[in-house]
Amino acid sequence: xxxxxxxxxxxxxxxxxxxxxxxxxxxxxxxxxxxxxxxxxxxxxxxxxxxxxxxxxxxxxxxxxxxxxxxxxxxxxxxxxxxxxxxxxxxxxxxxxxxxxxxxxxxxxxxxxxxxxxxxxxxxxxxxxxxxxxxxxxxxxxxxxxxxxxxxxxxxxxxxxxxxxxxxxxxxxxxxxxxxxxxxxxxxxxxxxxxxxxxxxxxxxxxxxxxxxxxxxxxxxxxxxxxxxxxxxxxxxxxxxxxxxxxxxxxxxxxxxxxxxxxxxxxxxxxxxxxxxxxxxxxxxxxxxxxxxxxxx
Amino acid sequence: xxxxxxxxxxxxxxxxxxxxxxxxxxxxxxxxxxxxxxxxxxxxxxxxxxxxxxxxxxxxxxxxxxxxxxxxxxxxxxxxxxxxxxxxxxxxxxxxxxxxxxxxxxxxxxxxxxxxxxxxxxxxxxxxxxxxxxxxxxxxxxxxxxxxxxxxxxxxxxxxxxxxxxxxxxxxxxxxxxxxxxxxxxxxxxxxxxxxxxxxxxxxxxxxxxxxxxxxxxxxxxxxxxxxxxxxxxxxxxxxxxxxxxxxxxxxx
Numbered sequence: 132x133x134x135x136x137x138x139x140x141x142x143x144x145x146x147x148x149x150x151x152x153x154x155x156x157x158x159x160x161x162x163x164x165x166x167x168x169x170x171x172x173x174x175x176x177x178x179x180x181x182x183x184x185x186x187x188x189x190x191x192x193x194x195x196x197x198x199x200x201x202x203x204x205x206x207x208x209x210x211x212x213x214x215x216x217x218x219x220x221x222x223x224x225x226x227x228x229x230x231x232x233x234x235x236x237x238x239x240x241x242x243x244x245x246x247x248x249x250x251x252x253x254x255x256x257x258x259x260x261x262x263x264x265x266x267x268x269x270x271x272x273x274x275x276x277x278x279x280x281x282x283x284x285x286x287x288x289x290x291x292x293x294x295x296x297x298x299x300x301x302x303x304x305x306x307x308x309x310x311x312x313x314x315x316x317x318x319x320x321x322x323x324x325x326x327x328x329x330x331x332x333x334x335x336x337x338x339x340x341x342x343x344x345x346x347x348x349x350x351x352x353x354x355x356x357x358x359x360x361x362x363x364x365x366x367x368x369x370x371x372x373x374x375x376x377x378x379x380x381x382x383x384x385x386x387x388x389x390x391x392x393x394x395x396x397x398x399x400x401x402x403x404x405x406x407x408x409x410x411x412x413x414x415x416x417x418x419x420x421x422x423x424x425x426x427x428x
Numbered sequence: 429x430x431x432x433x434x435x436x437x438x439x440x441x442x443x444x445x446x447x448x449x450x451x452x453x454x455x456x457x458x459x460x461x462x463x464x465x466x467x468x469x470x471x472x473x474x475x476x477x478x479x480x481x482x483x484x485x486x487x488x489x490x491x492x493x494x495x496x497x498x499x500x501x502x503x504x505x506x507x508x509x510x511x512x513x514x515x516x517x518x519x520x521x522x523x524x525x526x527x528x529x530x531x532x533x534x535x536x537x538x539x540x541x542x543x544x545x546x547x548x549x550x551x552x553x554x555x556x557x558x559x560x561x562x563x564x565x566x567x568x569x570x571x572x573x574x575x576x577x578x579x580x581x582x583x584x585x586x587x588x589x590x591x592x593x594x595x596x597x598x599x600x601x602x603x604x605x606x607x608x609x610x611x612x613x614x615x616x617x618x619x620x621x622x623x624x625x626x627x628x629x630x631x632x633x634x635x636x637x638x639x640x641x642x643x644x645x646x647x648x649x650x651x652x653x654x655x656x657x658x659x660x661x662x663x664x665x666x667x668x669x670x671x672x673x674x675x676x677x678x679x680x681x
Contacts, residue, residue, distance in 0.1 A: 173512050179554035181615040201511035206489060207440055213513050239444035244507035248447060249516070250471045251480075255436040263434070285501050287466040306466030 133167070133194030135228040138344060140166035142387035143400070144198075147174075148352040150185050152397040157192065159403055164408040168192040169387055172218050172230075173201050186225070196229040196344065197222060198207055198313070201247060202271065204281065205254035205264050208245045222275070229343060231280035231313035232271075233299065234264065255261035255290035256300035265307035272310065280313035280343040281305065285321040285350075285360035297322060298336045304417075305341055312341040314384075316377060317348040320370045321358040339381035347374060347407060348389040365390030366403055374407070378414040386411070392394050447471045449504045475503055482517035483546045486539060488595045494534070495645060501531060514554055517547050538588040538599050545590035545607075548582065552609050552617045555580045568679030570667050571641045571660075575633055575676045580611040583622075584629055591619065612674050620675070625651070626661075626666055640667055 143149075145168040156162050168189060175186055187197065191260055199218065202211070222230055236253040254260050272278055283301055295303070305312055314337065323330035349364030366388070374386065386407050433441070440458070446453045450468045455461055465497040476499050480487050487495045508516070524540050564576045584607040586653035588599050591607065608620045622630070625647060632643040644663040648656035670676045 134634070160666065174514075176512065177554070177556060178514065180611070183556075201513075203511075205440075207437055207444075211511060220625045236440065239441060241444070241448070241507035244509045244512070247476055247511060248444060248503075249508075249513060250472050252440075252447075252466070252467065255439050257436045259434040260436040261434075288443075288459055290436075290439055291456075292435055311610075311642075353466070357463070357466070359470075414608040419474070420561065 133226060133228055137194040138196055138229060138385050139357045140385060140402050140411060142167040142169060142196075142296070142344075142385060142389055143404060144346075144389040144391070145189065146391065146394060147182070147185065147398055148394060148423045149400075150189070155399065161398055164401065165193065166403045167196060167216050167385065167387070169196045169198050169389075171175065171200050172221050173199065176217050176221050177326050190225045195225060195227050197227050197231070199230065199232040200281070201234045201236040201237055201246075201253075202232045202247065203245075204232055204234065204267050204271070205252075205260065206238035206240070206245075207236070208238045208240035210267050210270055211238075211245060212274065213284065214269060219275050229280065230275065231282055231311075231343065231381075232276070233282045233284045234304065235284040235286075236378070251284050251286075253284070253286035253288055253290065254300075256293040256297060257296045258294055261300060261303045261307060265304050266302070268308035268310050271279070271424055272308075278310055280311035282313040282315050282321075282346070283318050283337075285315070285318040285325075285358075286358070287325055287357065289326055296328075297326075298333055302336070302338060305338055310341075311343040312338060314342050314345040315348070316345055316374050316386075317350060317370050317389075318346075318360060320352050320367075320373055321360050324356060324358045327356075330369075333376055334373060334380065339377075342381060344385035344387065345374075345377070346389050347386060361392050362389045364404075371406070371410070375410055376414075378410060383411040383414050443467075444500070444513060447503075449500075451500075472503060475499065476511060478516040479520045482520075482550050483543055486543050489536070489538070489593060489598060491544070498531075498535070501527070516551070517550060521547050523669050525620050534540060536598065537602075538590070538593065541586045542590050542593050545584070545586065548584065548609055549617045549619075550610050552580050552582070553615075555611060558639055564678035564680060566678040570671065570676070570679060571664055572639050573679035574637065574639055575667060575671070575681060576678050577608045577630070577634065578611075578612075578675055581675055582609050583607075583634070584609060585627070591621065608674050608675065618673070620670075620673070626663075629663055629666070640664060 141164045143165045234254065236254055237248050237250055237252060238266060239246045254264060268281060319330045319333050347366050348362045349366050351355060351359045351361040351364060353359050388400065388403050388407065399425050441458055446456060447467055455464065479499055502520055502523050502666055506520045510519060524543055561576065584606045587602045589603040589605045593599060604625060606622040608622055610618055612618050629643055629647055632638060632646060641660055644660045645656060648659040653659050667676060
């Protein structure tokens with residue numbers, strides 16, 4: 132059970148396979164820097180009694196945030212209202228104060244159904260797409276009765292029809308939807324390599340006061356100019372440098388480590404979580420979006 | 429219809445059409461084929477892994493090439509309606525049950541039953557934590573009351589001996605097979621093979637307001653058995669056995 136002001140410091144993207152290790156080391160010093168955990172509602176909604184018992188255990192001990200995968204904010208089919216109601220019930224049931232989603236899409240409305248493709252596909256950066264996505268974010272916020280955060284997604288294909296940069300697109304959507312930013316530091320880096328821009332300049336252009344929390348992760352280098360966002364490797368130095376830059380620019384904000392593939396033992400993952408905490412200790416915390424939300428509570 | 433869509437949506441449609449059928453749909457103008465291939469791979473592999481993980485026997489029985497082709501047809505032809513990854517195998521099953529006759533003819537006749545059998549394990553494992561009903565007597569009189577089954581218990585009736593199928597043992601003809609599946613108290617999915625009489629008995633007890641002895645008397649009558657008492661005795665011992673295994677969790681008051 133958490134309130135928004137309890138989402139602080141460094142955290143962990145929760146994978147089910149890590150839970151036994153968390154349970155056996157809970158309360159001990161090596162896990163001290165897990166201050167909150169993140170779950171994907173798609174993995175826990177009606178997941179069965181064993182999963183429910185695990186989630187109950189986690190929620191009693193850690194503040195939890197929700198990061199969705201399949202809402203398809205840029206999708207071609209209508210927003211899945213029934214699913215969004217399930218998410219709303221889930222957030223209430225576990226008193227989860229934050230829900231974020233990706234600036235991407237995973238449905239194409241194939242054969243008049245949703246047509247889920249279960250991956251994060253790139254939205255072309257056009258004016259019409261800004262209005263479309265912003266309207267769907269507003270619709271989501273109306274249904275949930277709370278602001279959501281949207282994450283800058285990683286991608287591999289630039290749409291030739293795009294009319295603006297990714298940065299312009301993100302800023303336009305956030306302004307028009309009046310939502311928060313879920314900043315993925317690794318995705319900035321991945322896209323900067325895949326599309327040849329300066330990640331630090333990008334960072335300087337984001338609306339820092341909208342950051343609700345952030346992600347750190349590793350990626351896979353397929354070729355020197357094509358990085359794939361696998362969350363299956365350690366975080367590389369240029370991404371740490373970006374995080375440090377972001378903290379310098381905006382003050383610290385809650386940050387968690389995502390490790391979804393090729394998962395090492397928890398104590399090894401803790402090295403990177405501890406490193407996030409160490410970067411946060413170096414910089415003074417500033418007023419950020421979560422404080423605004425907390426003030427609204 | 430498509431022409432009325434804004435340009436970004438027309439682009440998205442061409443993009444996903446290519447993901448659904450990379451071998452036949454045109455590549456996108458101005459888009460690097462190498463980059464597009466990243467999406468073609470991750471989208472397909474993601475679905476393929478989810479499906480294959482649920483159907484280890486079916487995939488082996490079918491063989492690599494056919495299994496791959498079937499999964500390609502799944503993503504090409506099926507419009508998934510659930511945002512939950514866990515439901516991908518269930519949707520694959522729906523796809524299988526609605527495949528066109530041309531594709532169906534290339535598949536073994538037992539495949540759908542086998543896939544259902546493999547899927548039900550996942551389904552039962554993720555059934556909700558249904559609280560036990562309050563009005564049950566855990567140690568009640570099995571014979572003279574109505575048994576209460578574990579909430580996750582399901583009866584399964586297949587035309588093939590699905591639980592015996594393997595690459596070495598592909599059924600050559602149908603073999604009517606009755607099974608029971610349930611989630612044990614320690615969250616393990618368990619299957620029990622039933623004979624047709626036990627299947628009928630459990631089915632009656634689930635669906636009709638009968639005590640065990642009443643249901644067994646009815647079964648004996650249906651069988652035109654000369655000694656109903658022996659059926660009742662035999663049946664009660666089976667129910668006791670099911671109780672000790674946790675399939676029966678008590679009796680109604």
